[in-house]
Amino acid sequence: MSVYQIKHPLVQHKLGLLREANVSTKDFRELTSEIGNLLTYEATRELSTEKVTISGWTGEDIEVQRIKGKKITIVPILRAGLGMLDGVVDLIPNAKISVVGLYRDEETLQPVPYFDKVAAQIEERVALIVDPMLATGGTFNATVDLLKSKGCKHIMGLFLVAAPEGIEAVTSRHPDVDIFTASIDERLNEKGYIIPGLGDAGDKLFGTR
């Protein structure tokens, strides 16, 4: 498993704006989507391409590159993953979207699944799971379990912020899954929130607190 912390100046600048205590709902939404877009650009770097022949503007045949073979499904984890979705779809407009719903129980910190609708032919697809936060890793691990149980073999996770504890949990359960994040933060606090983190990303995106 590889963990990629994306140090690109645009990503780091936008993440810094997201961390502001008084960030507005509008700004939080826009920045989350924009970072989702930039993480997608990095995560898709390793997709293989192949040469195909097309008819160019002069009428002559020319060789161009196309992404090879595998199809893509984007997997937003409800709710907060929806905040990244537009930015990801902007770059991969033909991707099928597999929606998974889980919330983290506030007392036990265990993921509670409540919805899933996974794209057809999942076994042939690369899955890009998107969620702003990787905290204990329970929610992400449960999502990877679900996708693998349906036959998915190539899975990546895109997060705005990841805690070392979550990365460790994913490394030990799913060593074949790569993670792309704008930041590996310091730690989790006693309530399972990432420090310095962003607070509750779902509530900030939806304005529910």
Ligand SMILES: O=P(O)(O)OC[C@H]1O[C@H](OP(=O)(O)OP(=O)(O)O)[C@H](O)[C@@H]1O
């Ligand atoms: O790594 P974990 O410890 O499992 O925590 C991370 C999960 O917690 C948050 O979702 P939350 O449960 O707040 O649901 P929401 O998106 O509906 O707000 C976040 O968006 C992740 O899905």
Ligand SMILES: O=c1cc[nH]c(=O)[nH]1
């Ligand atoms: O810091 C955290 C941890 C889990 N979920 C969030 O939204 N934020």
Ligand SMILES: [Mg+2]
């Ligand atoms: Mg939440």
